[in-house]
Amino acid sequence: MHRPRGPPLERLRHHHGSGLKGRRRLSINLSVPSLENNTSTWGKEWDWSQRGEEWSAAWGGVSHQWWTTLFPRIQGYVPAGRILEIAPGYGRWTHFLRDLCDELIIVDIAENAIEYCRERFREDAHIRAHVGDGISLPMVTSDSIDLVFSFDSLVHAEADVMRRYLGELSRILASDGVAFLHHSNLEAYEPGTYDPDNVHWRAPTVSAALVEQAAAGMGLTCVSQEKVAWGNETMLLDCFSVITRAGSQFDRPNVVVENFGFATQEIPMSHRLSTQYPPSRPEIRFGDRAGETINTRQAHANALELLECGEPERARSTLHDQMRRAIDPEALNDLAVLTTQSGDSEAGIDLLRALVRLHPDHRAAAENLAALLDIQRPSGCSTVPNVAR
Numbered sequence: 001m002h003r004p005r006g007p008p009l010e011r012l013r014h015h016h017g018s019g020l021k022g023r024r025r026l027s028i029n030l031s032v033p034s035l036e037n038n039t040s041t042w043g044k045e046w047d048w049s050q051r052g053e054e055w056s057a058a059w060g061g062v063s064h065q066w067w068t069t070l071f072p073r074i075q076g077y078v079p080a081g082r083i084l085e086i087a088p089g090y091g092r093w094t095h096f097l098r099d100l101c102d103e104l105i106i107v108d109i110a111e112n113a114i115e116y117c118r119e120r121f122r123e124d125a126h127i128r129a130h131v132g133d134g135i136s137l138p139m140v141t142s143d144s145i146d147l148v149f150s151f152d153s154l155v156h157a158e159a160d161v162m163r164r165y166l167g168e169l170s171r172i173l174a175s176d177g178v179a180f181l182h183h184s185n186l187e188a189y190e191p192g193t194y195d196p197d198n199v200h201w202r203a204p205t206v207s208a209a210l211v212e213q214a215a216a217g218m219g220l221t222c223v224s225q226e227k228v229a230w231g232n233e234t235m236l237l238d239c240f241s242v243i244t245r246a247g248s249q250f251d252r253p254n255v256v257v258e259n260f261g262f263a264t265q266e267i268p269m270s271h272r273l274s275t276q277y278p279p280s281r282p283e284i285r286f287g288d289r290a291g292e293t294i295n296t297r298q299a300h301a302n303a304l305e306l307l308e309c310g311e312p313e314r315a316r317s318t319l320h321d322q323m324r325r326a327i328d329p330e331a332l333n334d335l336a337v338l339t340t341q342s343g344d345s346e347a348g349i350d351l352l353r354a355l356v357r358l359h360p361d362h363r364a365a366a367e368n369l370a371a372l373l374d375i376q377r378p379s380g381c382s383t384v385p386n387v388a389r
């Protein structure tokens with residue numbers, strides 16, 4: 001259930017069709033989904049205590065929404081080397097995307113969202129999270145992204161924002177890169193023919209046609225556009241656009257479909273499945289990355305990029321986490337002991353110091369280090385360090 005606070009309740013009660021019916025008001029001045037209003041709504045006013053997972057209720061939960069609505073649409077574009085997620089919020093889709101790539105960059109205008117994602121995905125050294133300005137992606141290298149993903153966010157982005165992001169796509173997409181973008185189609189409808197209070201805060205200046213044309217002007221091609229009746233049966237309020245570079249392996253004439261059954265058939269089907277079959281387990285990792293940890297070289301590259309972005313503390317912690325993961329503490333402890341026993345106690349101490357820094361909870365290493373330091377003291381006792389096992 002939604003738990004918005006304050007004024008956004010009025011404009012956002014229909015962010016998602018969770019069963020609330022629209023209601024006309026006479027005196028409320030509905031805000032437009034400008035960049036400024038998006039920033040204050042999601043950055044300050046929205047109650048994120050459910051991480052946005054409440055928006056998946058109609059599907060029977062986040063897992064069922066991912067596996068029945070999202071994954072079937074992007075399955076042909078993953079796994080991907082490098083994925084960019086625009087506007088992840090509190091990581092509802094990041095959780096799944098992280099298993100489908102070697103590197104995941106997430107960018108949101110809301111600082112709270114990025115802070116939350118950094119904490120939520122702190123074990124995932126291959127995720128880099130950035131606060132963005134809502135229109136540009138300077139933290140993303142040119143020609144580097146294999147898949148851009150954005151869902152349930154850019155529906156609130158007006159034409160100026162969409163045009164700026166499309167311009168960035170033309171710079172950052174790899175030669176066979178592809179973007180899956182969920183955006184508004186409200187501009188296709190004449191103002192006055194709909195109740196502006198009942199369109200889920202969709203951007204009135206954006207349509208499928210506008211995105212297709214803007215993309216074409218930037219050397220990109222729309223290869224698929226699915227217009228979707230979001231939260232209703234008659235108005236194709238939204239569109240899922242797949243965009244690629246002209247000439248890429250995914251390039252083809254645009255395939256445009258009108259999905260009027262999204263809210264009445266597709267979502268209820270997912271919900272029915274959810275009442276019969278359990279969701280995927282959070283501890284199970286899917287995709288190519290399953291069971292795999294990021295390699296040290298990749299973590300090193302990430303850390304250097306973080307340094308370039310002026311974030312030395314996060315660079316240090318990325319490398320620290322990776323080295324901690326990469327080292328077998330038992331083997332390093334035994335190496336230190338054997339090094340000491342073969343006469344090089346200075347080197348043994350250095351190795352143990354590094355181990356204790358990375359694994360302060362490793363008791364044998366801490367005891368061996370203490371013993372060696374003790375022996376080094378002039379009046380040292382005779383405790384001899386032991387191989388751990």
Ligand SMILES: C[S@@+](CC[C@H](N)C(=O)[O-])C[C@H]1O[C@@H](n2cnc3c(N)ncnc32)[C@H](O)[C@@H]1O
Nearest residue numbers: 038042052087088089092108109110134152153
């Ligand atoms: C409704 S939430 C959805 C979050 C997430 N996609 C999900 O489905 O759970 C919208 C998110 O989009 C972000 N956002 C809105 N406009 C944006 C823009 N122009 N650039 C980046 N993020 C934006 C907001 O800060 C917020 O986190």
